[in-house]
Amino acid sequence: MLFALALALSAPSVTSSPVRTDCVHDREAILALEFKAFDQTEGSGWRPLYHNGCYVEVAELLREWRARNGDATPSIISFHEAQMWGYAGRYDLAEPLFARAFRTNGSASAVTWNLYVGGNLAFLRRDRAGLEAAVAALQNVPKPAGWDSAVDMNGNPVSLPWPANLNVLQAMLRCWDEPYEIAAHCHIEDWLPPVGPS
Secondary structure, three states, rough: OHHHHHHHHHHOOOOOOOOOOOOOOOOOHHHHOOOHHHOOOOOOOOOHHHHOOOOHHHHHHHHHHHHHHHHHHHHHHHHHOOOOOHHHOOOHHHHHHHHHHHOOOOHHHHHHHHHHHHHHHHHHHHOHHHHHHHHHHOOOOOOOOHHHHHOOOOOOOOOOOOOOOOOHHHHHHHHHOOEEEEHHHOOOOOOOOOOOOO
């Protein structure tokens, strides 16, 4: 009896990985949100989980929201899901989603968007020449008329840099040897990766 007790006390305990409390969320409540609240509003939808570094959880929410909304899903959802898989180190899942996020309407904003998406893909594929080409092309897209009087989704005036996202791709070049999570945030001076694994 004493031997068995001593053996039990000396045996290493087997515990499962602790659940991160900052990644716990009400899945159904988030998935029930309409597009603007789910994807486009700071502090709403998946964004608080993103700020906590819960990239896999966010990617899964985006994937499910996309599945539930089908053809009505804007391409930005695929792009954001691709980013989250990329941040989580799952480039294999990110690449096809980035490829799905290209826009075909031919507008100046679609041209710049496609160069941005292509630059992200080039980074994941370790194609530095492709990323450099995206940066060079983005720098040469003429600013569209009315860009300086842009408004947000609520009709409020906003100041938007032109070309959009150039600073992000340039930062990816500066941080070429870093993982995607770090390189994609390299334009933000005080950005630090969230603490703890997803």
